[in-house]
Amino acid sequence: MPAPHGPAEQFAAGRRAAAAALAAAGSAERTVPRARDGRPLFPPGFTGSISHTGRLAAAVVSPGAEAVGVDIESALIPPRVAAFVLREGERRRLLAPAGPYTARDLFAAKEAAFKAMNCIGTLGEFLFWQIGLAQAAGALSATYRGETVPLWIGSQADLSFAVAIRR
Structure with a gap:
């Protein structure tokens, strides 16, 4: 731009x-x-x-699609923010070195999922860090209140891009 x-x-x-x-x-x-x-x-x-x-x-x-979410992040996510936004299991299983993602990747994933799932929660009660992230068979997904959406993440050294599509 x-x-x-x-x-x-x-x-x-x-x-x-x-x-x-x-x-x-x-x-x-x-x-x-x-x-x-x-x-x-x-x-x-x-x-x-x-x-x-x-x-x-x-x-x-x-x-x-019922809803779509996209997020791009260029800022580094400090460990303190990652500890707040990501659940312990998400950090343990998904963050490098155990998992394939950076904190910025997972932050973008939660933001994209939030946009795709924003009609599930009541205004003011649904916050993006309440979304759960999980990986099975190499596919990442986000869950909130029993609703699950698939996520796709792309990243470079200075940028993370995430998409969630609710069908």
Whole structure:
């Protein structure tokens, strides 16, 4: 996204990413207005999500999905934050060296799952760190109140990207 990387530029970049994702998904409508609560309003039949860091924006659209969540994280997650956001079992089984993920990967995963599962909890009671993460047969998933969504994570040295799709 172009400098100065402020809130207005991040918002615009997110909407450009959403328009490109809608085009790739086959939508004739490319405008994604903002709901009163700030969530993006995708056109009927196209469920999506937007995320951004200070310099990068991403959007994912999944036609026919019930909900979608995407998150990108560029900040390092300090051990104290990881200890708060991740349950002991998640840290023990999923974090390197025992597991394949960094704290930033799992933070992004919980944020993406939260976006995909945000209609399950009551406003004010559902917080993203309450989501449980588990891995079975190499696949990562998130669970909250008996609802499970699959997660996909991609990462580089300075960036983690996570997607959750609720069918």
